């Protein structure tokens with residue numbers, strides 16, 4: 001396996017038009033890998049630190065690049081990632097920036113695949129991976145931090161749980177997205193799109209539930225398989241610590257009321273998935289909700305766990321959830337993200353690999369999901385930076401099913 005010969009860093013645009021870090025990793029044998037960091041808007045308090053891209057690049061050039069060039073073999077991903085961690089020297093990548101770290105980590109993995117001539121999912125997961133592919137959760141309506149003057153709940157996610165293939169699931173989610181639009185149109189409600197491409201109409205949550213429920217049913221009939229839906233409530237964004245309450249458009253709910261509200265929603269709409277139903281500090285509230293509905297829906301921690309094995313371990317001890325969102329840039333490297341997946345799986349938690357609201361054309365998370373046999377991936381329904389990953393999953397599916 002060959003040594004890293006050069007790491008090149010630059011700023012490019014993400015899907016929101018913000019600058020982000022892109023890395024090229026070049027090997028002594030001429031291997032090449034390129035990757036870019038995504039960026040969140042409803043960012044968890046405990047995430048690894050994203051620095052201003054100018055600072056992140058300058059710091060990574062000073063501290064990390066000299067430790068990689070001529071020193072580290074690209075095929076040894078753990079060594080690449082350990083080197084990034086040692087070069088940074090903090091526990092949250094606040095020195096070189098999680099944005100520089102994750103871009104370099106992912107670019108190194110791609111450079112290795114270029115040298116090895118294997119697909120990325122196989123390099124990350126081993127020869128037999130790619131056999132189980134994730135069900136995509138498609139964001140079709142939303143608001144919160146992703147769109148102004150829209151629903152209080154951040155994301156309504158189509159969940160095509162009965163789809164016979166990834167390709168069918170991807171097409172079904174796009175059809176639900178379209179069906180929601182047609183129904184909004186029929187009611188004379190104009191809607192732009194939020195950061196992830198979901199419709200962001202100025203309607204309340206109740207109307208959104210009714211709309212998505214109907215859209216999902218229509219498309220399920222058309223496609224002939226079961227489609228449910230789920231939510232990302234982004235509870236930490238709804239929660240007002242001073243008021244000790246979750247603040248919606250017209251009402252507020254204290255923690256007990258929030259738990260009861262979500263439990264009722266799970267039953268009323270047969271929700272397949274509920275992400276961050278409570279604040280990122282409320283392990284207890286998560287545990288109570290999971291106790292109530294965890295047998296019939298996924299209760300997933302995003303801001304609660306931030307892809308961090310320490311926080312996930314606390315959650316496992318407290319039986320806080322039954323699923324974990326995995327975002328490589330929340331923790332800084334691919335190795336750390338895989339560690340979170342492995343800890344989750346060992347403890348019966350379902351890993352859900354995820355994009356961020358600010359994305360690029362980078363497709364690494366599609367490969368990470370296939371490599372880890374994750375049962376779900378959250379990467380939008382439409383929009384170029386979202387379809388980049390969805391279309392890559394369709395290609396991976398074809399690749400593994402047609403030898």
Ligand code: PGA
Nearest residue numbers: 039040041042043356357
């Ligand atoms: P973010 O949102 O990327 O803006 O943090 C996505 C999510 O909360 O899952």
Ligand code: ZN
Nearest residue numbers: 232275276302
């Ligand atoms: Zn989330």
